[in-house]
Amino acid sequence: MPTYHDYSEIQRTLAASHALADPAEAHGTLAGALCALVPYRLEDWLAEILPDGSTGGGDADPVLQTLYEGTVAALAGRGMDFDLLIPGDDAPIEERTQALTSWCTGFLYGLGTSGTADPQRLPGELGEIVRDLTEITRAGVDATDGEEANESALAELTEFVRVGVQLVFDELEPLRERHIPPGHVLH
Secondary structure (H helix, E strand, O other), X not given: OOOOOOHXXXXXXXXXXXXXXXXXXXXXXXXXXXXXXXXXXXXXXXHHHOHHHOOOOOOOOHHHHHHHHHHHHHHHOOOOOOOOOOOOOOOOHHHHHHHHHHHHHHHHHHHHOOOOOOOOOOOOOHHHHHHHHHHHOOOOOOOOOOHHHHHHHHHHHHHHHHHHHHHHHHHOHHHHHHOOOOOOOOO
């Protein structure tokens, strides 16, 4: 199966489609909506990220379809295979940090489409995770810290987001399965 994490290829595809979001934000939106909504189809996601929801009058681009299908499979799988779509370690740390903040912004948007993103209404530690993701949207590179410290901090934040999103997806499964309306959270 082709990887769904080729950032450069997805970036080119989105640019050619005049997407309304960068790859990180688009992927975050997808992950957030998959956590909250059933069904959330490829067409729904494309309507969010492409101008006028257009697929160019034809089928969805295979690159975006692979990203969608890979994300669905990774989140739904039990192997903790889910990963964030952000640039690789060869990109400057500022670019990777900005992508992480964009990813979190997209995730919060996608999660919010169902009304479940209100931290006061989410069960257990899910509200805390959402509040932490909100804080991460304001992250930046600390010029007073060394390169190693910044790299370590970014790696920790990225892993926190990855695991936190998987937890949100897993914990909201009962709501998705029962199609519980927004604002009605199980306790």
